[in-house]
Amino acid sequence: AQKITQTQPGMFVQEKEAVTLDCTYDTSDPSYGLFWYKQPSSGEMIFLIYQGSYDQQNATEGRYSLNFQKARKSANLVISASQLGDSAMYFCAMREGRGTGFQKLVFGTGTRLLVSP
Amino acid sequence: ETGVTQTPRHLVMGMTNKKSLKCEQHLGHNAMYWYKQSAKKPLELMFVYSLEERVENNSVPSRFSPECPNSSHLFLHLHTLQPEDSALYLCASSQDTRTDTQYFGPGTRLTVL
Numbered sequence: 001a002q003k004i005t006q007t008q009p010g011m012f013v014q015e016k017e018a019v020t021l022d023c024t025y026d027t028s029d030p031s032y033g034l035f036w037y038k039q040p041s042s043g044e045m046i047f048l049i050y051q052g053s054y055d056q057q058n059a060t061e062g063r064y065s066l067n068f069q070k071a072r073k074s075a076n077l078v079i080s081a082s083q084l085g086d087s088a089m090y091f092c093a094m095r096e097g098r099g100t101g102f103q104k105l106v107f108g109t110g111t112r113l114l115v116s117p
Numbered sequence: 118e119t120g121v122t123q124t125p126r127h128l129v130m131g132m133t134n135k136k137s138l139k140c141e142q143h144l145g146h147n148a149m150y151w152y153k154q155s156a157k158k159p160l161e162l163m164f165v166y167s168l169e170e171r172v173e174n175n176s177v178p179s180r181f182s183p184e185c186p187n188s189s190h191l192f193l194h195l196h197t198l199q200p201e202d203s204a205l206y207l208c209a210s211s212q213d214t215r216t217d218t219q220y221f222g223p224g225t226r227l228t229v230l
Contacts, residue, residue: 046221
């Protein structure tokens with residue numbers, strides 16, 4: 001079963017508008033972390049934002065915010081005031097577990113965002 | 118240099134060649150990772166090193182051989198690869214393997230002819 005689901009293969013948004021990229025996850029572990037990464041055409045995966053499962057407030061980093069709905073197991077990324085440079089692939093990822101062992105990061109299939117002038 | 122660097126950025130090799138990918142992190146981290154990114158597939162974890170010891174080998178074929186001589190450097194040695202091994206190979210590092218955010222390098226785009 002897929003642990004991270006990104007249902008939008010592609011999204012379009014006009015410059016200066018806000019856009020929401022969807023991510024749902026599946027875990028039975030009470031302790032987990034959720035990440036969003038941006039991958040421009042150059043290939044580098046750029047860390048954007050992190051949300052811990054016990055965090056009471058939604059994470060924010062500049063124009064990025066994470067709409068964390070724990071009961072629905074969703075962790076949508078909201079980008080406000082889109083810029084042309086936001087055009088890229090966006091990946092949602094989850095880290096499960098607590099303890100001394102290695103904690104694996106599982107990625108979704110990504111959403112390609114295109115920002116138009 | 119800052120962050121995580123990878124060389125070469127692009128590599129074309131024949132199936133009988135031997136080549137190596139290099140990753141270096143300048144973040145003072147203790148854990149390093151190799152990932153494979155193929156078209157239309159999620160990122161696949163290949164290897165994990167923590168304090169220079171391999172802690173995860175995700176059923177990767179033996180034609181991929183990792184090496185971690187110290188906590189700042191990670192290599193992926195390649196030999197007798199197949200065309201299906203063509204992909205973007207990404208290196209990442211984190212402070213530890215348990216809770217910390219992973220930071221990625223720019224990747225090596227590998228083409229196997």
